[in-house]
Amino acid sequence: MPKNFCLTITLMITVLFIFSCSQQEKAEMEPSVSEKRETISGDTSGMDEHAAHTPTEKDETASEDTMSSMDGHADHTAMVAPSDGEKTIRYWTCVMHPTVKMPEPGSCPVCKMDLIPIYEGSGLELTEQQKALIPVRTEPVAFREVSREIRTVGILDYNETRMAYASTRISGWIEDLHIDFTGINVREGDELLSIYSPELVTAQEEYLTALKSIEELQNTEYAELRRSVEQTVAAAKSKLELYGLTLEQIKDIRNRGKVSTILPLFAPMAGTVVHMNVAQGQHVNQGMNLYRIVDLNSLWIMADVYEYELPWIYMGQAVEIATQSMPGLTFPGKVTYIYPFFDTQTRTQKVQIEVSNPTGRLRPGMFVTLEIKPTLADIYTQGAISKAPYACPMHPWVTSEHPTECEICGMDLESTHADVVEVESASDAEGKWVCPMHPEVRSAEFGECSICGMDLVEKQATTETSAHSHVHQHAPAPSVQADQPPLIFKYVCPDHPDEYATVPGLCSRDGKSLVMTGEVLTIPKSAVIDTGLRKIVFVDRGESGYEQIEVEVGPEAWGTSSDSETKRRYYPIVSGLTPGDMVVTHGNFLIDSQTQLTGSASGAYGGALGGEGSKVPVHQH
Known part of the structure; x- marks a missing residue:
């Protein structure tokens, strides 16, 4: 009991001591708070005094510099006019909610933040601090030769057009096998094997019997009987030809008057025996393929x-x-x-x-x-190359009707067809027959192609205005197919390469025809932002900022820049840009993000940033 009483007394004393300390601290803080209040009130009174004089000064200045006609609009102008008098405010928006667009300044209805002005024009201006934070790199739109690997x-x-089978037209037994393994090279007409065939013996006997009969009836008065025997001789001869005997073999049988018990089988073409389906003494049937020669x-x-x-x-x-x-x-x-x-x-x-x-x-x-x-030039000029007999091996779009030199590299033009040595005149081309699949196969009269068996077609003669004319027939324009977009190629004068054009024509200095160099207007692939519906690039307009432009491009290709030999990916330009435009190749995604914050990307992307019918303005040069 005395112990508990002592603890209670000690606790009460401690509580009283803490309470007295807090009261003393509060009493010491009151003088300092009052001093601060006096200081703040003094500053406020100073500001009020300054505010009282400021309107008077402004009114005096405004009365000296403004006309009486603008007095009614002074307050409104001061509210909406930007710092730069040359710019016009389109609307006011929120940094956090770009979908908010207000005609006057104020607070955002969503987050209550102050609205910021958006000025007329699609260019995005960056401050020096923003440019330092965003590593923006630009490259010019230029002509370059691009290709694809x-x-x-x-x-x-095997070449299917240079393959043949050696087959028999009669049944019989293999008497002699001259080519007895694969891999042997043979020439056309070489004897491969010989066949003994009773059918062949019977057919020869019929032919010899008919020949004897016609000799016996040589002096007969029965013309009908003689005509019947002649028809029998013709039928027996035709039967031997159908069995595969040549006219020389039939003539030999007729001269000897004896039957040949074997029939040789000859190689139908020169080549290598790649397959063999026969052995010594084997019985073969009619139509059986015995050899394949390639x-x-x-x-x-x-x-x-x-x-x-x-x-x-x-x-x-x-x-x-x-x-x-x-x-x-x-x-x-x-x-x-x-x-x-x-x-x-x-x-x-x-x-x-x-x-x-x-x-x-x-x-x-x-x-x-x-x-x-x-290269893109190769792809887009195939129509022009195929019509000209001569072309440059390094620049195939440079063509001519006569053998001469390339005006770009100086190499001799080569024939577009291996068999063409010189340009044929109209008289030489008349009566020529060629194969539509193999132009190197030609004949003076109608027949079949020796390679594919197609009927030869007559080659039309091409008349020239002058026999000694050496005017170069360059490809006037890329022969673009219907499924290929029209690209912008570079045309230059051979004597004045500093002047160029994007369409074929004549040189303004000497009147010579412009030659396509094979270079096409391109931009780096990194400069293009693909939104899924369209392709966007940012062009550096200098003081006007970065302009957002929709472009149309061709197939992706590889090329080299002027300052590096390393190959990079490029897009050929179809429309939207001109040579010399500075496009952003690095940092364009950050610029795109900034345009979304300011709302200038709504026309390009649509959706939440723009209306249903919003479209990006196409840049016209």
Whole structure:
């Protein structure tokens, strides 16, 4: 009990001590608070005194500088006029809520923040501090030669147009087998084997009997009987021809008057025996394929090309071919056919490539790597190149009707067809028959192509106004297909390369025809912002800021800039920009974000930042 009483007394004393200390601290703070209040009231009175004199000074100044006609609008002008008198405010918006657009200044109805002005014009101006924070880089819109590298793989295969089967037209037994293994090279007309056939013996006996009968009736008076025997001789001879005997063999049988018990089988073409379906003493039936002979001097490659690479492939395109068995060595080839169907399983297109193999180092079945390097100029000028007999190997769009030199690089123009050595005159071309699939196959009279068997067509003679005319027929404009956008190519005068045009025409100095250089107007891919519906770039307009422009571009390609040899991705320009425009290549996404904050991107993106019918204004030059 005494112990609890002592604890209670001690607790009460402690509480009283704390209470007395707090009262003393409060008494000491009251004088300092009163002093601060007096100081604040003094400052306020000073401000009130300054405010009392300020309107008087402003009124005096305004009365000296303004006209009486503007007195009624003085308050409104002071409220909406921007700091720069040359700019006009479009509307007031909120930094946090760009969808808020008010005609007058005030507070945001959503977050109560002060509204900021948005001025007329699509350019976005950045302060020096913003430019330091945003590493903006620009590049000029310029002409450059761009290309595309397509790499794919394929397998070497036989050329189907240079393949033939050796088959028998009669049944019999193999008497002599001269070609008894595959891989042997044969010439056209070489004897492959000989067949003993009772059917052939019977047909020969019928032919010899008919010949004897016609000799016996040589002096007969029965003309009808003689005519019947002559028809029998013709029928027996035709039967031997159907069995595969040549006219020389039939003539030999007639001269000897004896039956030949064997029939030789000859090679239908020169080449290599790649398949054999016969053995010594074997019985063969009529129509049986005994040999397959292929000319390995020309091979095919079946390559797979992806769908997005199809616009870069065309007939006659040059291809570089490499194989692992011969590293460092490439073989030239060309695209000879693009199949009209698409593989839905692999999403690829089959392309047939032909490669010459005179040395036999390429073997059917080998895996090869293919590389195609087309330029945009090659793709867009194929129509002009195919019509001209001569073209530059380095600049194929430079063409001519006569063998001369390229006006760009000085190289001799080469024939667009391997068989054309010189330009044929109208008299030389008359009566010529050519194959539509193989122009190198020509004949003086109508017949069939020796390669594919198609009927030859007559080549029309092309008359010239002057036999010695050497006027160069350059491609007047890129031969653009319907599914290709019209790009902006560069045309220059051969004698004055400093002057150029974007359309074909004549030089303003000497009147010569402008030559297409192969360069196209391009911008770096990094400068383009793809919104999904359209493509946007930002152009540096100097003091006017960064202007947002909608552009139309062509297929993506690779090229080099003027200050670096490193290849980069570029877009060829169809519309929206002109040479020399400075486009933003780095920092454009940050600029785009800033335009969204200020609301200037609403016309480009639509949606929450703009109305349903809002469109970005197309920049017209």
